[in-house]
Amino acid sequence: MTEILxxxxxxxxxxxxxxxxxSITLSEGKAEPDYKNSDMFQVSLTLRTEIxxxxxxxxxxxYQNSEKEPKFGVEQIIxxxxxxxxxxxxxxAEIVSQLEKSGLIxxxxxxxxxYTLSQEYHALVNDGLKIGKRYLIKEIEILLLSLQGNALKIxxxxxxxxxxxxxxxxxxxxxxxxxxxxxxxxxxxxxARYSIxxxxxxxxxxxxxxxxxxxxxxxxx
Numbered sequence: 001m002t003e004i005l006x007x008x009x010x011x012x013x014x015x016x017x018x019x020x021x022x023s024i025t026l027s028e029g030k031a032e033p034d035y036k037n038s039d040m041f042q043v044s045l046t047l048r049t050e051i052x053x054x055x056x057x058x059x060x061x062x063y064q065n066s067e068k069e070p071k072f073g074v075e076q077i078i079x080x081x082x083x084x085x086x087x088x089x090x091x092x093a094e095i096v097s098q099l100e101k102s103g104l105i106x107x108x109x110x111x112x113x114x115y116t117l118s119q120e121y122h123a124l125v126n127d128g129l130k131i132g133k134r135y136l137i138k139e140i141e142i143l144l145l146s147l148q149g150n151a152l153k154i155x156x157x158x159x160x161x162x163x164x165x166x167x168x169x170x171x172x173x174x175x176x177x178x179x180x181x182x183x184x185x186x187x188x189x190x191x192a193r194y195s196i197x198x199x200x201x202x203x204x205x206x207x208x209x210x211x212x213x214x215x216x217x218x219x220x221x
Contacts, residue, residue, distance in 0.1 A: 021033050022077070023072070027056075034046040055125040059121045080105070104118055131213065134176060144196065147183070181197055182200065184198075
């Protein structure tokens with residue numbers, strides 16, 4: 001009976017839900033699902049929504065939405081993630097061979113069992129690092145996330161970001177983003193406070209970053 005129901009599409013085999021969780025989460029460039037708080041009495045699953053690898057998300061999406069075959073399953077995506085992270089132990093030979101034939105991975109010169117993602121992926125990474133010759137995206141993201149919902153004096157902003165950006169980097173970003181109407185200043189001299197302009201003031205997280213970066217790309221690329 002179970003076999004008949006499975007063939008008609010009315011049921012799925014046990015465990016497919018976990019496969020889908022891993023496949024969707026990793027292909028979207030998010031962190032791996034975390035089961036570390038599970039024990040013999042309960043299963044605890046933590047899913048993080050932050051996209052930490054946007055280039056990988058685009059790389060996978062472009063292939064999945066193309067006419068190329070075969071499409072990725074969970075094993076292919078996990079293997080791509082391992083290769084992206086330079087983890088080469090316990091890779092399945094048949095999966096590696098399939099990915100290599102599809103042009104998604106390449107052997108590293110001088111190594112027989114080490115691979116890298118294709119040049120297409122690395123081009124996406126490089127394209128995503130900067131906006132024209134004016135900005136580095138990572139710096140914009142750090143600054144905007146510190147200012148979302150806040151109006152900060154320059155000293156407070158420098159103190160908040162001292163582990164990530166130098167004073168010169170902050171001053172450059174502040175000046176350029178004000179020129180581009182992304183940031184605004186209220187008050188004068190020591191009392192001046194910097195914040196995100198009204199156009200983006202109600203946005204948060206990835207929505208804020210995506211909107212600002214899209215506008216800046218339209219100007220400088």
